Amino acid sequence: MKVTQRAMTLYLVIALPLMLNACQSGGTNREATDSSSSANANTSAKPAAPKVNADEIRAVLSAHDKALSEKSLDGVMATFSTDPNTVVLGTGPEERWVGPQEIRGAYTEMFKDYDPGTLNCDCNEFKTAGAADDGSMAWLAATCHCKDSLQSKSRDYKMNVSATVAKQGGAWKFVSLHMSNAFQPPVTK
Numbered sequence: 001m002k003v004t005q006r007a008m009t010l011y012l013v014i015a016l017p018l019m020l021n022a023c024q025s026g027g028t029n030r031e032a033t034d035s036s037s038s039a040n041a042n043t044s045a046k047p048a049a050p051k052v053n054a055d056e057i058r059a060v061l062s063a064h065d066k067a068l069s070e071k072s073l074d075g076v077m078a079t080f081s082t083d084p085n086t087v088v089l090g091t092g093p094e095e096r097w098v099g100p101q102e103i104r105g106a107y108t109e110m111f112k113d114y115d116p117g118t119l120n121c122d123c124n125e126f127k128t129a130g131a132a133d134d135g136s137m138a139w140l141a142a143t144c145h146c147k148d149s150l151q152s153k154s155r156d157y158k159m160n161v162s163a164t165v166a167k168q169g170g171a172w173k174f175v176s177l178h179m180s181n182a183f184q185p186p187v188t189k
Contacts, residue, residue: 052131057138057165060172069119071111077104081166081173089178114148121146121159137166137175154189157181 060079067075077100080086084099088106097106127142141162148155164176 052135052138057140057172060165060174064174069117071116073104073107073111076107079174080177081168081175083168083175086174087176089176089180091180114150115152118149118154119146120148123161125158137164138172139164156189 064076064079066072067079080100080103082100086099086103088097088103089095097103121144123142123144125143125145127140129138129140131138139162141160144159144161146157146159159179159181162176162178163174165172166175167173
C-alpha cells in the first residue's frame with residue numbers, strides 16, 4: 001500500500017486539534033444539550049434525547065492527539081472503532097483506508113512524515129459539530145491553519161477535517177475521519 005505521506009500527515013496532524021476546537025465550541029445538537037428544550041413543553045413529542053457529553057468526545061480526541069504527537073500506533077488505534085467499515089480518507093481516491101489493518105498501515109507511514117512535537121493547528125477559521133438525536137453518534141468539521149516541521153524544515157498549510165464518532169463498548173470511537181488540502185500543497189520553508 002502506497003500512502004501519500006504529506007496528505008496523511010497533514011490530515012492526522014490536524015484532525016485532533018480541529019475536532020477538539022469544534023467540540024469545545026459546544027457544537028452538539030441543541031436538543032441534546034439545551035436544558036430548555038421544547039420536549040418538556042410538549043409531552044406528546046418523542047422522548048428527550050440523551051445528552052451528548054462533549055467531554056467524552058473531547059477525551060477521545062485528546063487521546064488521538066496525544067498518541068499522534070507521541071507517534072504511538074497503539075494509542076492512535078485505540079481511538080478508532082474496530083468495525084471493519086471504519087474509514088480514514090485523505091484528499092485523493094488513492095487515500096482511502098478501510099478497516100483497522102489498513103488504518104494502522106496508513107498511520108505507520110504517516111508517522112514518517114513529521115517531527116514529533118512540532119504540530120500546531122489553529123482551527124478557528126470554521127468549525128461546527130452535531131449529534132444524532134439518540135446520542136449514539138456525533139460529528140464535527142473544521143478548517144485549520146497548521147504548521148509542523150520535518151527534519152527541521154517548517155511547513156505551513158490549511159486543512160479541512162471532518163469526523164464521525166460512535167459509541168463502541170460505552171466509549172466514543174472514530175468510525176470515519178477525513179482530511180483534505182486539495183487547494184494548495186503545504187509550503188515548506
